[in-house]
Amino acid sequence: MTMLGNLDFDVIRRSLPYLFFEGMRFTLTLTALAAFGGLVFGTLIALMRLSSYKVLGRIAGFYVDFIRSLPLVLVIFWFYFLVPYIGQWLTGASRPISVGAFASSLITFVAFEAAYFSEIMRAGIQSISRGQPAAASALGLTYAQSMRYVVLPQAFRNMLPVLLTQTIVLFQDTSLVYVLSIPDFLGAASKVAQRDGRLVEMYLFAALVYFVISCVASFGVRRLQARIAIVR
Amino acid sequence: MNYNWNWHIFLEPNPMGTGTYLDMLLAGLVVTIKVSVLAWIIALVSGTVIGVLRTLPSRTASWIGFCWVEFFRNMPLLVQLFLWFFVLPELLPKSAGLWMKQLPNAPFWTAAVGVGLFMSARVAVQLQAGIGSLPRGQKQASTALGLTTVQTYRYVLLPMAFRIILPPLTSEFLNTIKNSAVAITIGLIELTGQARSMQEFSFQVFEAFTAATVLYLLLNFVVVTAMRLLERYVAIPGYITGK
Numbered sequence: 001m002t003m004l005g006n007l008d009f010d011v012i013r014r015s016l017p018y019l020f021f022e023g024m025r026f027t028l029t030l031t032a033l034a035a036f037g038g039l040v041f042g043t044l045i046a047l048m049r050l051s052s053y054k055v056l057g058r059i060a061g062f063y064v065d066f067i068r069s070l071p072l073v074l075v076i077f078w079f080y081f082l083v084p085y086i087g088q089w090l091t092g093a094s095r096p097i098s099v100g101a102f103a104s105s106l107i108t109f110v111a112f113e114a115a116y117f118s119e120i121m122r123a124g125i126q127s128i129s130r131g132q133p134a135a136a137s138a139l140g141l142t143y144a145q146s147m148r149y150v151v152l153p154q155a156f157r158n159m160l161p162v163l164l165t166q167t168i169v170l171f172q173d174t175s176l177v178y179v180l181s182i183p184d185f186l187g188a189a190s191k192v193a194q195r196d197g198r199l200v201e202m203y204l205f206a207a208l209v210y211f212v213i214s215c216v217a218s219f220g221v222r223r224l225q226a227r228i229a230i231v232r
Numbered sequence: 233m234n235y236n237w238n239w240h241i242f243l244e245p246n247p248m249g250t251g252t253y254l255d256m257l258l259a260g261l262v263v264t265i266k267v268s269v270l271a272w273i274i275a276l277v278s279g280t281v282i283g284v285l286r287t288l289p290s291r292t293a294s295w296i297g298f299c300w301v302e303f304f305r306n307m308p309l310l311v312q313l314f315l316w317f318f319v320l321p322e323l324l325p326k327s328a329g330l331w332m333k334q335l336p337n338a339p340f341w342t343a344a345v346g347v348g349l350f351m352s353a354r355v356a357v358q359l360q361a362g363i364g365s366l367p368r369g370q371k372q373a374s375t376a377l378g379l380t381t382v383q384t385y386r387y388v389l390l391p392m393a394f395r396i397i398l399p400p401l402t403s404e405f406l407n408t409i410k411n412s413a414v415a416i417t418i419g420l421i422e423l424t425g426q427a428r429s430m431q432e433f434s435f436q437v438f439e440a441f442t443a444a445t446v447l448y449l450l451l452n453f454v455v456v457t458a459m460r461l462l463e464r465y466v467a468i469p470g471y472i473t474g475k
Contacts, residue, residue, distance in 0.1 A: 199322070
């Protein structure tokens, strides 16, 4: 038979606190903050793209196409080396400033996800009928007010399932900070795996945890979708 | 910014003794293209089988399709590559595991299969949607004409469905190219990997990553242009995109 007999699943139990309180906390915090930041900047980019100022639309379109044609791994490396220089430039320091692992990954993921969230929000805004902003401006609302109170809430609501699905993808993608040796959930599992020579047990367990969380989350999204689809 | 730019670095010899730094990056580009094409073939073939299974009336068939898609969609690609690379050889019988570990170019084959299977779930979902978008009369007419199920799919449903889902398939192919960079984690030295080693050898971080970025953009451009031509060539007459 196989080497299943040699496996030691107790290593998982022993490392549970480290895996979840350190690793998973990093992963979930990064996911939540990056999703929020990505949504805010993504919405701004979408508004730029749809604005009547052609230059703004060009810039936003260029940014989105540019980011979306690059592998996330490359973007992670880019920001990891670039952020210290940007920090130096912003603060006027004499040498590149060191940014922590978390801040660096957060900036990377917000910048990266903003491109993807902006496409979703753009589709959401375009799904609102023309009469709505027209009615808003007839009522005397300014552009900002009409976006804030009329268009964006509906766009957000219509796109909620897609936004959440993208967040599940983001949750899985955060595992790529592994390339910077950052102890997110997978990084923590990998650290224990290499320390104790227990690759099989740790990677199987990590796979199972990602699988269960993603499955439960996408099941929730599907139920939500079914619930809000009936409204119309 | 007190960074020492040196764009001539690309023409300087690399420490591996394989020509210049530019040669190093181009070798990485070739690996990226090879692994992406192989992965895409695997994704298309297995994705088609699974996509078809999901549309069959048989309960078992659509259950198998469902499990396949959920399995490959709900784990990060990086974790999947680790499973194929580090875990699978240990769980197989000794001789098979040893064979896998000693395979020359193991990271390359693992990456092609791993990325291919990961993408197959997405191809399957797209194809299922494509078949679902066809009017049900198409299937009924085929049955009425006496075609078997295999013939119906082979001559009627699949040719139509593939032409309808060509645009989303283009973006999935672009995703395959981008996802191949994840294989850097199992030691495949593709384009991103070469840029990374160039940065480590020469300390010219931003030149190395700029070059890799430009090469990825070019690759994207070539694929998009080729697919647009293909889309125009196979467009279905009578549809909005048709002639």
